[in-house]
Amino acid sequence: MDRRRFIVAGLAGTAAGCAHSKSPWRHFTVEEARTVGAACAHIIPQDQDPGAVQAGVVVFIDRQLTCFYKPLRKAYRQGIAALDQESANSAGRAFADLPAASQLDVLRRIERNPDTKPFFDMLVAHSMQGFYGDPRHGGNRERASWKMLGVASPPLRGRA
Amino acid sequence: MNRVNAVVVGAGAGGGIVAKELAEAGLSVVLLERGKWYTAFDCRKDDLRNQRTSVLGNAFGPDDERNPRVAVDLKGRARVVRASGPGYSNNAACVGGGTVSYGAMAWRYMERDFRMRSTYGQVAGSTLEDWPISYDDLEPYYEKAEWEIGVSGDDSGNPFRAPRRKPLPMPPLAPNREFEILQPAAKRLGLHPFHIPMLRNSVPYGGRGPCMRCRWCVGFACEVNAKCGTQNTVIPKALATGNCDLRTECMTREILTDERGRATGVEYFDVHDRLQRQDADLVVVSSAAVESARLLLNSKSPLFPTGLGNRYDWVGRNFQGHSYTGAFGIMPDDIYDDLGPGASIAICDYNHGNPGLAGGAMLANEFIRLPYQFVGMLPPDVPKWGREHKDFMRSFYRRAIAIQGPTQEMPMFNARVEVDPKVPDYWGIPVARLSGDKHPHTIEIGAFAAAKAEAWLKEAGAVRTWKKLAGPGFTGGQHQAGTCRMGDDPKTSVVNRYCQVHEIDNLFVIDGSVQVTNGGFNPVLTIMANAYRASDHLIKGWKGTRYR
Numbered sequence: 001m002d003r004r005r006f007i008v009a010g011l012a013g014t015a016a017g018c019a020h021s022k023s024p025w026r027h028f029t030v031e032e033a034r035t036v037g038a039a040c041a042h043i044i045p046q047d048q049d050p051g052a053v054q055a056g057v058v059v060f061i062d063r064q065l066t067c068f069y070k071p072l073r074k075a076y077r078q079g080i081a082a083l084d085q086e087s088a089n090s091a092g093r094a095f096a097d098l099p100a101a102s103q104l105d106v107l108r109r110i111e112r113n114p115d116t117k118p119f120f121d122m123l124v125a126h127s128m129q130g131f132y133g134d135p136r137h138g139g140n141r142e143r144a145s146w147k148m149l150g151v152a153s154p155p156l157r158g159r160a
Numbered sequence: 161m162n163r164v165n166a167v168v169v170g171a172g173a174g175g176g177i178v179a180k181e182l183a184e185a186g187l188s189v190v191l192l193e194r195g196k197w198y199t200a201f202d203c204r205k206d207d208l209r210n211q212r213t214s215v216l217g218n219a220f221g222p223d224d225e226r227n228p229r230v231a232v233d234l235k236g237r238a239r240v241v242r243a244s245g246p247g248y249s250n251n252a253a254c255v256g257g258g259t260v261s262y263g264a265m266a267w268r269y270m271e272r273d274f275r276m277r278s279t280y281g282q283v284a285g286s287t288l289e290d291w292p293i294s295y296d297d298l299e300p301y302y303e304k305a306e307w308e309i310g311v312s313g314d315d316s317g318n319p320f321r322a323p324r325r326k327p328l329p330m331p332p333l334a335p336n337r338e339f340e341i342l343q344p345a346a347k348r349l350g351l352h353p354f355h356i357p358m359l360r361n362s363v364p365y366g367g368r369g370p371c372m373r374c375r376w377c378v379g380f381a382c383e384v385n386a387k388c389g390t391q392n393t394v395i396p397k398a399l400a401t402g403n404c405d406l407r408t409e410c411m412t413r414e415i416l417t418d419e420r421g422r423a424t425g426v427e428y429f430d431v432h433d434r435l436q437r438q439d440a441d442l443v444v445v446s447s448a449a450v451e452s453a454r455l456l457l458n459s460k461s462p463l464f465p466t467g468l469g470n471r472y473d474w475v476g477r478n479f480q481g482h483s484y485t486g487a488f489g490i491m492p493d494d495i496y497d498d499l500g501p502g503a504s505i506a507i508c509d510y511n512h513g514n515p516g517l518a519g520g521a522m523l524a525n526e527f528i529r530l531p532y533q534f535v536g537m538l539p540p541d542v543p544k545w546g547r548e549h550k551d552f553m554r555s556f557y558r559r560a561i562a563i564q565g566p567t568q569e570m571p572m573f574n575a576r577v578e579v580d581p582k583v584p585d586y587w588g589i590p591v592a593r594l595s596g597d598k599h600p601h602t603i604e605i606g607a608f609a610a611a612k613a614e615a616w617l618k619e620a621g622a623v624r625t626w627k628k629l630a631g632p633g634f635t636g637g638q639h640q641a642g643t644c645r646m647g648d649d650p651k652t653s654v655v656n657r658y659c660q661v662h663e664i665d666n667l668f669v670i671d672g673s674v675q676v677t678n679g680g681f682n683p684v685l686t687i688m689a690n691a692y693r694a695s696d697h698l699i700k701g702w703k704g705t706r707y708r
Contacts, residue, residue: 043545049554068216124545129215132531132553133208137216149531149557152498154205154376 027065027073031094033058035080036123038096042107043127050144052127060130060139072122079119086110164188164405165702167426167440169412169455172257173684174671174691175446176390177305179406180398181695187702189404190438191395192428194411195221195254200385205376207530211252211261211638212379214244220261220381221253226586229450232595234633240583249481249594249636251448255408256391258448258638259684263378263503263527264359264387266311267681268302268689271295271322272512273568276677280518286570286599287478288518291676292648292657293693295322301689301696306357309688310365310388313357320352320508332504333362333371337497338525338561339504345620346507356506356524359684361386366393375528377501390688410436413589415443415459415468415667423468423667429587442666442698446691449479449640449673453577454592456644456654456661456669469644469654469661469669476577478642479596480678481635485606486523486564487614488537489622496558502528510612511568511680518601519568521609521680523616526562537562539626561620563613564628566639567606568680570599575634577643596634606630639683644673659694670694 025033037058044052052058065073086106087095095106110116130139140146143153166182168175171193179191198220209216217224224242231247232238241247251258272279274291282288303326305311312330315321332355335343339355346353360382361370371386385392398404409431416424416437425439445452453476457467469475506524514520529537534557542552575596583591610627617625647653650662659674661667672678672687679686 044550045547047547047550049550051550064216125215127545128535129208129532132535134206136206137208145531145553148554150494150496151375151531151557154374 025062028058028062032076032080033062034096035083035094036061036076038103039083039107039123040127042100042104043124044131049148050141052131054141055131055144056139056141057127057130059141060133060137061126063138064126069126075119075122079116079123082116082119083110163425163439163441164190165441166190166444167192167438168444168446169426170257170445170447170451170671171255171390171395171406172251172446172448172671173259173390173687175444176256176259176395176398177688177691178444178446178670178695179404180394181692181699183398183401183403185699185702187403189398190440191398191404191406192410192412192426192438193255193406193408195252195408197255197391197406197408198260198381200381200383203376203381203383205380205383207376207532210379211250211258213530213533214250218244218250218252219379222250227253228583228585229591230580230583230593232593234597238593247594249450249640251450251638251640254391255395255406256389259359259389260381260391261379262359262387262389262638262684263501263682265503265524265682266306266313266357266359266685267522267679268322268324269295269679269681269686270320270508270511273677273679273681276519276568279512283518283570283599283601285572286601287573288570289645289647289676292646298686298689298693299324301692302685304692305685305688309359309390309393310361311357311359311685312362314355315357317354318352318508320511328357330362330365332356333360333373336499336502336504337495338502341491341495341561341620342505342525342563342616346505346616349616349619351507351509351616353505353507356503358501359388360501361388368392371501373500375498375500375502375530378527411587411589412447412455413458413587415445415455417459417461417463417468417664419463421463421664423664433587442668444668444670446669446671448671449643450577450592450594450636452669452671452673453643454579457577457579458590468664468667471663472651474645474652474654476643477573477575478571478645479575479577479594479634479636479640480569480571480642481637481639482566482569482678483598483602483606483630483635484564484566485521485610485613485628485630486526486562487610487617487625487627488539488560488562489614489617489620490556490624491559491561492621492623494558495561498528500528502526510609514605514608517605517608518570519605519680521565521567521605523563523565523609523613526564529560529562531557534560537628539624561617561622563616565609565613566680566682567602567609567630569602569635569678571642571677572596572599572634594634594636598630598632598634603630603632639672639678641672641675641678641683644669645676646674647676658697659690668694668698
């Protein structure tokens with residue numbers, strides 16, 4: 001995708017988001033972003049270093065869903081619904097409202113279930129991309145993962 | 161459009177060289193390239209969008225929107241695949257082709273790599289065969305590629321190398337930390353480690369500066385233009401002759417032939433998607449193994465109802481590449497030095513002469529693993545997510561070494577490129593359909609090489625190691641080769657030893673497609689050397705306005 005189309009796609013995503021709700025996200029509703037954030041917080045948890053949420057993984061996924069990952073919108077919508085359904089069935093609450101230990105149980109069941117495993121694997125892959133990938137895509141905020149691993153930030157052009 | 165002497169389809173490793181050689185010999189040349197011309201300023205150092213990790217797209221083409229393919233899995237299920245997605249077998253689409261963004265290892269194949277059938281006999285289920293040419297035929301042209309494109313390194317410590325007349329033109333880069341750890345370990349094992357030859361400036365060469373040793377190398381354009389590809393060497397020279405017209409973003413649809421069965425030119429869609437016709441005295445196809453085969457197969461006529469060069473159904477067969485096998489090791493201490501390109505040391509002890517095996521692989525330490533790439537390399541018993549996964553990344557990223565190498569494949573007749581009867585691309589041209597399997601012996605050889613890599617890491621002091629093995633299914637990818645086999649017998653090959661399509665005197669295929677076997681090495685220097693050799697022959701046979 002060239003720069004112009006990238007920008008157009010980004011604008012279109014923003015406009016669509018605004019039309020549907022007061023969501024501050026480009027694609028997700030507030031509830032969807034909350035659910036995804038709660039799941040990502042287990043995939044890459046915060047400890048002495050920032051986790052997925054602190055490093056902006058949800059921003060990364062949200063932004064990609066307006067451009068390169070646009071074809072995956074349906075998979076996210078269904079996957080998020082499956083997470084909440086599984087949580088409602090077992091504990092009568094939305095996924096994001098469960099205590100951390102119960103959330104982990106739900107995620108493990110989602111991972112084991114062949115119907116929902118593809119979504120879970122995708123969420124893991126995207127979390128890793130958002131956390132360990134280049135900050136320009138909205139994740140890896142403040143180069144959090146690169147600092148954690150101890151790798152230098154990109155050098156300036158012409159570094160000798 | 162005005163008739164020219166030669167039209168070359170594809171400005172990659174092969175086509176760039178052919179265009180330059182023909183243009184310098186005084187032929188008028190049109191060089192068609194479906195991609196764009198990128199420069200050092202297009203280096204984005206984006207670790208999610210490049211030619212090695214393309215989860216957010218290919219940096220140097222082709223684009224997902226216009227260039228689908230069909231991939232058939234081992235159960236026979238066909239699916240449409242995106243250019244940046246798994247199963248596509250991508251090589252870059254741009255001026256310079258894969259050489260813009262490659263890792264740039266510059267291997268000469270060994271003598272036995274050209275005589276696999278004579279060396280190992282028939283391998284059941286494989287079309288393993290000798291090349292019609294020998295290492296000696298290619299040697300002067302390997303030398304020409306090394307000096308004209310530019311190679312650094314030092315293989316004088318490799319006793320298994322084939323004879324060479326001249327050393328490499330540039331010294332190796334200074335050793336990185338992995339080199340210093342792995343070299344003494346290899347020597348203790350009785351192996352013969354040496355500096356990898358690389359198409360990368362270690363000192364100023366060809367009017368460009370040396371490598372600045374950043375970690376964004378393989379998969380990326382070089383920010384300081386130190387990597388040597390056809391886009392910054394031979395193609396500018398071709399243009400400087402005034403005889404070569406490079407047309408970018410031009411997608412070739414078909415090779416045209418006349419009623420006598422000779423090629424008369426090509427039809428292509430230009431940058432504005434207008435269908436153009438370019439008449440030429442000769443046509444050279446240099447689009448890499450998938451797209452070259454596709455173009456021949458899509459060029460049907462009453463004389464050639466199944467495509468050009470395909471009378472005996474060999475076009476697209478023997479599709480091969482490399483599976484990389486090896487091992488990872490965790491060292492006792494932090495060894496990460498952030499000194500690119502990372503790959504620095506290799507051994508050829510296991511390319512041939514392995515008991516019970518019909519071949520082998522070169523083994524080398526791997527290019528720097530960018531953080532996201534390392535996620536895909538963790539030991540199988542580490543959880544794929546969660547606290548332990550993050551802990552492993554944090555504790556061991558800076559302590560890991562990887563050693564791997566490309567297994568020489570046993571070619572398979574059923575691993576093939578066809579054109580899909582139903583799926584067209586953006587321009588309405590039937591797309592490539594990829595299918596087939598990997599020979600079980602290829603997987604065995606890979607497992608052998610992985611065990612040797614693991615032993616090397618253990619000797620170097622690794623406290624924990626794990627292997628990377630090959631799975632089933634065709635390979636292809638950036639090392640794609642084999643689909644227009646070179647041979648003396650028209651019934652079992654597509655082109656002759658001079659890369660001339662058997663039944664069409666003025667049609668040539670000059671790229672990795674013609675390689676009978678693909679060596680246990682990165683193939684690019686062999687593609688380049690063969691392009692020089694075939695061009696040389698072509699020019700010698702050139703009679704002013706025609707060939708022969």
